[in-house]
Each structure stands twice: as structure tokens, then as C-alpha cells.
Amino acid sequence: MAWLTIDRSLQIPLIRQIYKQLRTKILNGELSAGYRLPSTRSLAEDLEVSRNVVLEAYDQLLAEGYLEGQQGAGTFVAEGAYLKKKDKIATFIKDDSTSKKNNNNIIDFRSGIPALDLFPRKQWGQLAKSVSIETDHSLFGYDSPEGRIELRSVLSDYLLRTRGVECHPDQLVITTGATQALTLIAKLLISLNDKVIIEDPITHEIQTIFQSYGASLLPIRVDKNGMDTSQFPHGIKTAFIFVTPSHQFPMGGTLPIQRRIQLIEYARKMDSYIVEDDYDSEFRYEGPPVSSLQGLEPERTIYIGTFSKILSPALRLGYLILPPTLIKRCRELKHFSDLHTPSLEQLTLSLFIREGFLEKHIFRMKKVYRKRRDFLKEQLYNEFGDKVKIHGDSTGLHLIAEFDGIHFTDILLSKIHDDGIKVYPVESHTINKGLYSNHIILGFGNLDEVKIANGVAKFKKSLLTK
Amino acid sequence: MAWLTIDRSLQIPLIRQIYKQLRTKILNGELSAGYRLPSTRSLAEDLEVSRNVVLEAYDQLLAEGYLEGQQGAGTFVAEGAYLKKKDKIATFIKDDSTSKKNNNNIIDFRSGIPALDLFPRKQWGQLAKSVSIETDHSLFGYDSPEGRIELRSVLSDYLLRTRGVECHPDQLVITTGATQALTLIAKLLISLNDKVIIEDPITHEIQTIFQSYGASLLPIRVDKNGMDTSQFPHGIKTAFIFVTPSHQFPMGGTLPIQRRIQLIEYARKMDSYIVEDDYDSEFRYEGPPVSSLQGLEPERTIYIGTFSKILSPALRLGYLILPPTLIKRCRELKHFSDLHTPSLEQLTLSLFIREGFLEKHIFRMKKVYRKRRDFLKEQLYNEFGDKVKIHGDSTGLHLIAEFDGIHFTDILLSKIHDDGIKVYPVESHTINKGLYSNHIILGFGNLDEVKIANGVAKFKKSLLTK
Numbered sequence: 019m020a021w022l023t024i025d026r027s028l029q030i031p032l033i034r035q036i037y038k039q040l041r042t043k044i045l046n047g048e049l050s051a052g053y054r055l056p057s058t059r060s061l062a063e064d065l066e067v068s069r070n071v072v073l074e075a076y077d078q079l080l081a082e083g084y085l086e087g088q089q090g091a092g093t094f095v096a097e098g099a100y101l102k103k104k105d106k107i108a109t110f111i112k113d114d115s116t117s118k119k120n121n122n123n124i125i126d127f128r129s130g131i132p133a134l135d136l137f138p139r140k141q142w143g144q145l146a147k148s149v150s151i152e153t154d155h156s157l158f159g160y161d162s163p164e165g166r167i168e169l170r171s172v173l174s175d176y177l178l179r180t181r182g183v184e185c186h187p188d189q190l191v192i193t194t195g196a197t198q199a200l201t202l203i204a205k206l207l208i209s210l211n212d213k214v215i216i217e218d219p220i221t222h223e224i225q226t227i228f229q230s231y232g233a234s235l236l237p238i239r240v241d242k243n244g245m246d247t248s249q250f251p252h253g254i255k256t257a258f259i260f261v262t263p264s265h266q267f268p269m270g271g272t273l274p275i276q277r278r279i280q281l282i283e284y285a286r287k288m289d290s291y292i293v294e295d296d297y298d299s300e301f302r303y304e305g306p307p308v309s310s311l312q313g314l315e316p317e318r319t320i321y322i323g324t325f326s327k328i329l330s331p332a333l334r335l336g337y338l339i340l341p342p343t344l345i346k347r348c349r350e351l352k353h354f355s356d357l358h359t360p361s362l363e364q365l366t367l368s369l370f371i372r373e374g375f376l377e378k379h380i381f382r383m384k385k386v387y388r389k390r391r392d393f394l395k396e397q398l399y400n401e402f403g404d405k406v407k408i409h410g411d412s413t414g415l416h417l418i419a420e421f422d423g424i425h426f427t428d429i430l431l432s433k434i435h436d437d438g439i440k441v442y443p444v445e446s447h448t449i450n451k452g453l454y455s456n457h458i459i460l461g462f463g464n465l466d467e468v469k470i471a472n473g474v475a476k477f478k479k480s481l482l483t484k
Numbered sequence: 485m486a487w488l489t490i491d492r493s494l495q496i497p498l499i500r501q502i503y504k505q506l507r508t509k510i511l512n513g514e515l516s517a518g519y520r521l522p523s524t525r526s527l528a529e530d531l532e533v534s535r536n537v538v539l540e541a542y543d544q545l546l547a548e549g550y551l552e553g554q555q556g557a558g559t560f561v562a563e564g565a566y567l568k569k570k571d572k573i574a575t576f577i578k579d580d581s582t583s584k585k586n587n588n589n590i591i592d593f594r595s596g597i598p599a600l601d602l603f604p605r606k607q608w609g610q611l612a613k614s615v616s617i618e619t620d621h622s623l624f625g626y627d628s629p630e631g632r633i634e635l636r637s638v639l640s641d642y643l644l645r646t647r648g649v650e651c652h653p654d655q656l657v658i659t660t661g662a663t664q665a666l667t668l669i670a671k672l673l674i675s676l677n678d679k680v681i682i683e684d685p686i687t688h689e690i691q692t693i694f695q696s697y698g699a700s701l702l703p704i705r706v707d708k709n710g711m712d713t714s715q716f717p718h719g720i721k722t723a724f725i726f727v728t729p730s731h732q733f734p735m736g737g738t739l740p741i742q743r744r745i746q747l748i749e750y751a752r753k754m755d756s757y758i759v760e761d762d763y764d765s766e767f768r769y770e771g772p773p774v775s776s777l778q779g780l781e782p783e784r785t786i787y788i789g790t791f792s793k794i795l796s797p798a799l800r801l802g803y804l805i806l807p808p809t810l811i812k813r814c815r816e817l818k819h820f821s822d823l824h825t826p827s828l829e830q831l832t833l834s835l836f837i838r839e840g841f842l843e844k845h846i847f848r849m850k851k852v853y854r855k856r857r858d859f860l861k862e863q864l865y866n867e868f869g870d871k872v873k874i875h876g877d878s879t880g881l882h883l884i885a886e887f888d889g890i891h892f893t894d895i896l897l898s899k900i901h902d903d904g905i906k907v908y909p910v911e912s913h914t915i916n917k918g919l920y921s922n923h924i925i926l927g928f929g930n931l932d933e934v935k936i937a938n939g940v941a942k943f944k945k946s947l948l949t950k
Binding site for chain 2 (some may be wrong): 023060140144148156160161197240275276332464
């Protein structure tokens with residue numbers, strides 16, 4: 019279906035109009051060599067001309083060598099009929115994110131990336147196919163903002179079984195990843211100049227999202243046990259308290275029950291919501307999982323979960339658990355954001371969980387990640403001895419390494435990068451600056467032992483030659 | 485010790501039963517700080533469970549900080565683990581959208597729904613599977629906000645070939661459906677109290693989205709040729725002009741070239757952007773294609789496209805074409821909305837287009853929809869004769885029916901609904917009210933001839949018995 023126009027008010031015969039437009043498109047490369055032209059019948063229908071008109075235009079182009087064709091096999095644009103244009107169609111600005119080359123030799127300790135080569139492709143692919151082929155055809159229509167009931171039901175069972183999170187499927191809203199969950203919370207709870215209590219340090223992007231909706235952040239210092247709840251301010255009304263209690267990001271602490279209770283009591287006193295971001299607590303290497311804040315105070319806790327770490331960030335599947343009072347408004351906001359999260363993927367995931375594949379995958383990956391974590395620690399101790407301290411490694415896909423006497427300035431980080439290693443400074447996630455300049459975040463989820471060993475060795479070498 | 489119970493008929497593991505009861509008793513103060521728990525051996529005997537079950541339950545409570553203990557000294561309830569009780573969480577409030585029953589006997593003339601039973605399930609399912617199984621494993625990682633280059637490239641070729649839209653792949657941002665494209669445009673272009681010129685009537689949801697970002701709407705009356713460009717206001721600065729030129733929604737007109745030029749000249753004079761929403765122009769039954777506004781004025785037109793009508797709304801795949809000056813900011817906004825649109829679906833779609841399946845599917849569906857449209861018109865004329873006028877049926881998946889002397893009030897629409905038919909009043913999409921009270925929107929994309937015939941007959945019966 020070539021895009022052609024017919025103008026009957028012109029003096030130019032229709033055959034000529036079609037011929038000229040096709041010729042131009044072939045000359046300027048819009049229709050490139052090998053492109054199969056629509057059949058004369060379908061083009062004639064499309065342009066509302068007689069089929070003979072199209073036949074004659076095609077014949078002329080065939081005769082002139084722009085087209086080639088065989089009886090029964092169709093008509094194609096011939097080779098060598100493209101004339102390079104002098105001027106570009108649009109002046110185009112090259113953008114960093116497209117033009118940047120991925121240097122495959124770089125060893126990247128970026129946090130939060132699962133082992134991409136161990137994604138359960140086959141199971142997922144099979145399920146995706148069967149969802150597309152076998153489900154009732156209503157699946158392909160518009161859906162409801164909160165997400166498919168199949169996924170919400172199986173997820174509510176799963177969360178109770180594995181995380182002690184108690185929720186009715188109606189309290190769940192499936193989101194296009196945890197990032198969308200954060201923006202929905204911001205829209206739901208933040209009015210201009212509202213205060214939000216937040217851990218410091220905390221993911222830089224989360225700060226940006228809340229601030230972009232007008233929040234002013236009240237940072238609370240984090241220690242090895244997470245947010246220091248004894249530091250909560252008095253007499254200040256806050257929209258909500260944002261916390262990563264299972265595995266503080268980036269510092270890695272787990273909030274003990276005493277602090278959880280202090281936090282809840284504070285939220286009650288101040289009549290504030292709690293936002294609990296639980297992004298990777300499935301990978302806990304020491305001790306059993308810790309109960310969620312949501313399970314302790316379901317009426318004022320909003321819980322954010324994601325499948326980015328336990329499966330793949332490419333799926334963009336996350337969820338919110340809401341207190342009943344916020345459900346209706348959140349569904350509306352989701353509706354006006356993107357109507358709903360793609361249905362076929364939701365259904366694929368619900369089958370993946372129902373078949374037990376998710377729990378098996380997590381079980382398997384936990385062993386892989388524990389091994390990688392242990393190996394990374396071993397390498398760090400081997401290379402740096404007592405010059406390195408490791409924190410926050412009980413859970414998840416990253417750890418914090420603190421280096422005696424080394425300050426990770428932009429200049430140093432850039433040198434390390436030039437030497438083929440990417441590490442991430444804690445300071446890029448701090449609100450009050452300067453306290454963590456000798457701490458870096460080392461993700462190990464997507465690095466095998468060879469890469470970890472090379473990475474740590476190269477990293478040391480880079481530091482020594484600074 | 486009768487204070488713990490074990491129920492072997494429950495699905496809940498024994499460890500979890502013991503853990504939960506102890507935790508509850510600690511949280512509610514029944515077991516207070518310093519209380520010494522029975523030894524694991526004696527509790528196990530008492531409950532007639534294996535000692536390991538009790539050990540694991542204790543371990544979990546120790547890890548979470550509810551208990552503390554030392555080798556040989558016993559296990560005690562920890563300080564600060566008591567949470568004052570609040571009133572019970574409200575038993576769950578049923579929500580309309582979940583509890584409402586789908587009445588399958590209702591014949592629903594909702595617009596914009598493609599034929600769901602003709603979605604190319606098999607091709608899509610095969611491609612989805614092969615994407616999951618065969619693609620490089622980097623596919624499963626985080627991706628860039630603008631979307632996969634495979635999809636943007638093939639889409640840029642497709643748009644040039646079929647719609648005369650000229651764009652570099654870098655000008656495309658893949659969105660989670662057209663709704664997200666609209667919210668990105670709102671974030672990109674609207675500041676508080678900005679004026680936006682918009683067609684009247686126009687999709688109610690679009691009005692809501694722009695208003696929720698602070699826009700004040702300047703409605704321009706629509707006639708059978710779309711937006712009446714002679715009515716543009718003078719001397720008022722506007723953020724952008726929103727227009728559905730290929731197929732005005734809902735009235736169905738196609739903006740002629742003369743008005744397109746007037747619109748562009750106005751936008752140039754006022755230094756305003758144009759937002760062109762092209763949601764279903766692939767299904768054009770009459771008249772030659774008219775050049776897109778984007779093709780005529782790429783420097784100030786933002787073009788919105790979607791796969792919801794030509795494939796399925798469940799995919800949530802849409803896109804924006806941006807002038808180079810807006811690309812960077814739009815990618816940032818997309819990043820902070822949901823990072824990016826799901827990667828596997830993007831890649832599946834790019835293969836679907838590359839293999840030629842999309843164009844074949846559109847070609848096939850155009851015939852189906854044309855037949856359905858013709859049949860619907862025939863039924864309307866048969867039942868209502870010269871009491872009905874039909875508008876805006878040259879393109880797309882719906883038409884407008886105007887009924888002589890019938891006013892579609894809420895009461896009448898509700899009666900029609902009770903009689904098993906859903907039709908949609910144009911008035912719900914108007915800004916200036918009262919001009920279209922005898923017009924309704926009839927979607928036919930997802931209705932076969934039996935349903936159309938029954939629907940129109942029942943609709944007439946319902947009107948006669950009012």
C-alpha cells in the first residue's frame with residue numbers, strides 16, 4: 019500500500035499521476051529495491067481508479083526499468099533506481115542516548131539488574147504464545163485500569179504465602195513498572211509544597227519524581243538498620259513517609275521491628291500515609307523474610323512491588339497495594355495515565371506464577387545471587403583487605419563497599435570508567451551531601467564470576483594508578 | 485500451655501501458624517517485653533509438632549526482632565515490639581468496577597473497538613514466542629525511554645509508505661498507548677492556565693487530561709469537514725492546537741487541504757504547536773488520502789498514532805512523532821513516567837510489521853469494516869427511513885446517526901440500556917452543550933452482521949416504547 023494521492027482537478031491524466039509519484043518515490047529511496055508493490059487490484063481500490071489505470075502506470079515503470087516483476091510473483095522495485103538526495107529531509111540533532119555506543123568491554127556494577135542471561139525465556143515464550151492463541155477474544159479489547167483479575171488474584175495469594183502481605187485482589191493496581199507506581203503515588207498524595215519524609219540516601223530518581231509533583235523532602239538519616247526513626251521531626255504535617263524497610267536503597271539495612279513500630283506510631287500520630295517500597299526482598303541471604311509494614315498497618319500503608327528484579331525490568335510490570343480509601347482515586351489516575359498495563363503480559367505473568375514457575379525461578383536465582391555476592395565479597399577482601407568494609411549485603415542484588423581513605427569524586431569515577439569499570443557513588447543518591455564520599459554501590463546480579471574477578475582487579479588497578 | 489493452636493486441616497504451614505500466633509500476641513501485648521518463651525522442645529511436645537517446626541518459627545521471630553535470646557539463657561520477647569491496636573480495618577468495600585456484571589446479552593455500539601475475534605492471534609503468538617526465546621539476552625534489561633530502535637525504524641518506514649508521514653526514527657517515542665502520548669504532550673506543553681485550542685465536540689477523556697494539567701480549553705466548532713478553521717480566535721496565545729484531521733472524533737469529518745493550510749498558517753502566526761491525533765485513518769473507505777499535518781509542517785506538529793484500532797487496544801502500544809526541539813524533554817518525561825514501554829511487545833510488533841503482517845491485516849480488516857459499515861447504514865435506513873441522517877462514515881470504526889425529533893437524554897439512554905442496547909451520545913463529548921442532543925455515536929468495528937441487525941431492531945423497538 020504505497021501512499022499515493024490522486025487529484026482529479028488537475029489536467030494531468032491519472033496514469034501519469036500514479037506513474038510520477040511512484041517514480042519519485044523510487045528515485046528518492048522511499049520505495050527501496052526489493053520492495054513489493056501492492057497488487058494492481060488493491061492499489062486501484064485504494065485510489066478509487068480503474069484497475070487499468072494502475073496496470074498502465076505499472077507497465078510503464080516496468081518498461082523503464084524502475085520495476086521488475088514476474089507473472090504470478092508480484093511487482094518489485096528494481097535495483098539501482100535510487101538517486102541519492104542532495105539535502106537531508108530534516109535537519110536532525112543526534113541524541114546521546116541513541117548515538118552512544120555500548121562498550122562491551124566495560125564491566126558495569128550497576129545495581130538492580132538481574133541476571134539477564136538466566137531469564138526463563140522458554141517458559142515465558144511458551145506461555146506468551148498460549149495466552150495469545152488460546153485466551154477468549156475479549157482479552158484483546160480495552161481492559162480495566164486496576165489490571166486483570168487473574169493476575170491480581172494469583173498475586174494476592176503469592177504475596178500472602180511468601181511475604182506476609184495481606185491484601186484483597188481489589189486493593190491491587192497493576193502498574194507499568196514500579197516507576198509508574200511512584201508517579202501514581204505522587205499524583206495521589208502530593209499537593210504543592212507538601213512535605214514528604216524520606217530516607218537519606220535514597221534513589222535519586224525517586225527524589226526527582228516526588229519533587230516534580232511539588233513535594234519538599236524531609237530527609238531522615240539512614241544507618242545500618244535503615245531509617246533512623248528516632249529522628250522524625252515533631253509537629254510537621256507530612257503527606258507520607260517513604261521507606262524501603264526490607265532492604266534500604268542504597269545502604270542495604272533492614273528495618274527492625276522496633277523501628278517499624280515507631281514508624282507506624284508516628285504515622286498514626288501525624289495522620290500520615292506510609293509508602294513501603296519493597297523492590298528486591300525476595301533475595302534474602304540471611305535469616306527469613308521480614309514482615310512488611312503493610313501487614314502491620316494495612317490501613318495507612320501503600321506497598322510498591324515489582325517484577326523487575328525477580329524476573330526482568332523489560333516486562334515493566336509492577337503493582338501497588340492500597341488502603342481501601344485510596345483505591346477508587348488511584349484507578350482513575352491509572353486510567354488517565356495509560357488506561358491499563360498491557361493485558362497479554364499480565365495474563366502471561368499470572369500463568370507464570372500459577373504454574374509455580376516464579377517461585378522456582380526465585381529459588382534458583384537466590385542461589386546464583388548468593389554465590390555472586392559471596393564471590394564479590396571474597397574478591398574485595400582479597401584485593402583490598404582491611405581497607406574495605408562491606409555493608410548492606412544481607413539482601414538483594416547489590417552491596418555497599420566503603421573504602422578507607424578513598425573519595426569517589428567525579429574525576430576519580432570518570433578515570434575508573436575510562437579504565438573500563440563502572441561503579442556507582444552513594445553520594446549521587448544523598449540529599450545532605452558529603453557523608454558517603456568513600457562509599458560505592460556494587461551491583462552483582464548480572465555479573466558472572468569471571469566478570470566480578472576481572473572487575474575487582476581492574477578497579478583496584480585503576481585506583482592504584484590514580 | 486493452651487495458648488497456641490495448630491490446625492492441620494488448614495493449608496497454612498505449621499511454621500507459619502506458630503509464627504503468626506506468636507507475632508500477634510507480641511504485637512498486641514499479650515506477651516510483653518521480657519516474657520520468657522517456653523523452650524522449643526517443650527513447645528514442640530505440647531503442640532505435637534516436630535521440634536524443627538518450632539525452631540524455625542522462633543528463628544524467624546528472632547530475625548525480625550520480635551524475640552531475643554542467648555545460647556542457654558532462653559528466648560524472650562524483645563522490647564518495643566508492642567503495637568497499640570487500632571480499630572479493625574474496615575471490611576472490604578466493594579467497588580463498582582469490580583462487582584459490576586458484564587451482561588453478555590447487551591449489544592454495545594461502543595466506538596473504537598476493533599473486531600476482537602479477528603486479532604491475528606496465531607501470528608502474534610508465534611512472534612511473541614520467538615522474541616522471548618531467540619533474542620539476545622540484553623533484551624531483558626532496562627531499555628531506553630524512546631523505545632526499541634527496531635520498532636522505531638520499521639515504523640518510520642511504514643508511516644512514510646502508508647501515510648505520507650516523514651520522520652526520522654529518533655523523532656519517535658513509543659508510548660504505552662495513545663493515552664500516555666496525550667499525557668506526555670500535556671506535561672510537555674501545558675503550563676498552568678495555558679490556552680489550548682481544541683475541536684468541539686472532542687473525546688471527553690482528552691478534555692479531562694488537558695484540563696488536569698491546568699489547561700483552559702478554547703473550543704472551536706466542528707462541522708462535516710472537521711474543525712472550522714475560520715473561527716480561530718485572534719490575539720490569544722495558545723500552547724497548542726489539538727486536532728483530529730483524518731477523522732474527527734466523534735463527528736467523523738476529514739479536514740480538507742484548504743483548512744489544513746489555514747490551520748498551519750495560524751499556528752505559524754501565533755507560534756503555536758499543532759497536535760495531530762491520527763487514531764484510525766488506516767480504515768478509509770471513501771475519498772483520496774489527504775496529507776498529514778505532520779507531513780506539511782513537521783517543525784511544529786506533534787503526531788499521535790496508535791495500534792489500538794488497527795491491532796488491539798490490549799497491547800497498549802502507541803507513539804509520538806516530535807519536532808527535533810521537543811525530543812529530549814519528551815524522553816525525560818517518558819523516563820519518569822514508566823521508564824519505557826514493555827520491550828518484548830515492542831519487538832514483537834516490529835517483527836509483525838517487518839514481515840508484512842500488519843499491512844495484510846489492515847487490508848483484510850478494511851474490507852470487514854467496510855462491510856459492517858455498509859450493513860449498519862442499510863439497517864438504519866431500513867428501520868428509520870428519512871428519520872435518520874448518517875454523518876462521518878467515510879473512515880474508521882464508527883459513524884454518527886442523527887435522529888429527527890429524538891433527544892438522547894440520560895433517561896432515554898438509560899431506558900435503551902435497560903432494553904439491551906448501548907449507544908453513546910455525542911453530547912457527552914461536547915464542550916458547548918446542547919447542539920447535538922439528537923446525535924449518537926455508533927461503533928461497528930466489533931459487531932458482526934447478526935449483532936448489528938439485532939442491535940438496530942432492538943434500538944428501534946426501545947425508542948418506540950419510550
